[in-house]
Amino acid sequence: MTAADEFVFGYGSLAAGVAGRRARIADHRRVWGVAMDNALRIPGYKYYRRREDGSQPKFWVAFLDLVEAAGVTTDGVLFCVDDADLGALDARERNYDRIDVSAHVRDAPGRVWAYRGSDAGRARLRTGRDRGTAVVSRDYLEDVRAGFAAHGIADDPDPGALPVFDLERVDVAA
Numbered sequence: 001m002t003a004a005d006e007f008v009f010g011y012g013s014l015a016a017g018v019a020g021r022r023a024r025i026a027d028h029r030r031v032w033g034v035a036m037d038n039a040l041r042i043p044g045y046k047y048y049r050r051r052e053d054g055s056q057p058k059f060w061v062a063f064l065d066l067v068e069a070a071g072v073t074t075d076g077v078l079f080c081v082d083d084a085d086l087g088a089l090d091a092r093e094r095n096y097d098r099i100d101v102s103a104h105v106r107d108a109p110g111r112v113w114a115y116r117g118s119d120a121g122r123a124r125l126r127t128g129r130d131r132g133t134a135v136v137s138r139d140y141l142e143d144v145r146a147g148f149a150a151h152g153i154a155d156d157p158d159p160g161a162l163p164v165f166d167l168e169r170v171d172v173a174a
Helices: 083-092 119-131 138-150
Strands: 006-010 021-037 046-050 060-080 096-100 111-117 134-137 167-171
Touching: 006 083, 021 111, 021 119, 060 119, 060 138, 083 096, 111 119, 119 134, 134 138, 134 167, 138 167
Parallel strands: 006 111, 060 134
Antiparallel strands: 006 060, 021 060, 046 167, 060 111, 096 111
């Protein structure tokens, strides 16, 4: 397979700011399914601080996930990648496992990958929900909404019971 035969199905933040085309994945739905432990500062990763005072709250910051759901289709964005892109995405999407979803994307132009929540990422969100400290970053939510709008996707990734906080993302040097 050549680089032109490899694609990623973005259904959350990966749908924002990419040149691609709208696509649908069958038998999957979008959920708030993974989280990161914001109490940690991991070299080469990120954490969030409150915009109002710069503090680093001990939250579990939630992100979108893709789960199997028979009979359900989910809109997203399909974009072309090469090996370097996949390596960078694998590093960025550390709360996820890259899976082959080609068979679920109608008229897939080649191999299609998606990032599905890892067991550890999903466990972190369960912990945050159990403790009442799972939240969504307003910037993340608005980036996803803007990405959807840019590609004509009407789905709203409503966080439901998860509170939305005005958090600033801080990237930690490696």
